[in-house]
Amino acid sequence: MDVVHVPGEDRGRVVLYALSTCGWCAKTKQLLTDLGVEFSYLYVDRVDPAEFDQALEEVERWNPRGSFPTLVINDEHVIVGFQEDAIREALHAK
């Protein structure tokens, strides 16, 4: 899967599951970029069809609704949707 790594300040393992066509996903990705934190993101709508089920199941493990954006911090803290305050707080970036 085509996971893109964005270098930045280490605030833990930050993984963003997003859709390339979604305005709220774009805002979330922009926020992470502006905060300057290190993160990885995967555009789930762009994964290879052979890996589609695997990618969606991975998202559903964190967020059973399988909705986007789904942000996972340190494999434990999950933030669904563009929740700016919650994201800032979780990344200690108020």
Next chain:
Amino acid sequence: MPNDIPDEEVDRLYTELDAEAEAGGYHLNPDREFTRGLVCGLLVNRDRYGYIACPCRLATGRREDDLDIICPCDYRDPDLAEYGACYCALYVSADVKTGKREAEPVPERRPPRPERKKMREERESTSAAPSTLAYPVWRCRVCGYLCARNAPPEICPICRVPRERFERFM
């Protein structure tokens, strides 16, 4: 949002959707730049899947599984009523458009996959149930329009979605 959709195409669909929305009592999000991004997402999905799946939801490419999220989605109207915007915020309520109310973040109303499968099976079995009515009653799943006739109309006269978006109501 990186893509290969020419600006003119985005503008064309934007104008079309805006005219249709206003004629039907709906409103596009007045944040033009954000809305253009969503319209562009719809066009990306049209190229990809052959239909304008919601830009903020993951389509499977199987039309029968994605029917409820083809724009306008089955969840638009309840979200407009409750939050002042639809899930992706392409559509907003009149109060939000005129600035009387702020749109709230919209949680996903679409049920998770296993529940959707169950609901579809239930719907299909209901459609097959016998009825004592002179005519079956069909309901538009997008706007709630009801009509009693042998088959649903080709296009919903209220919200313009095609026949496949109707379900048997009674």
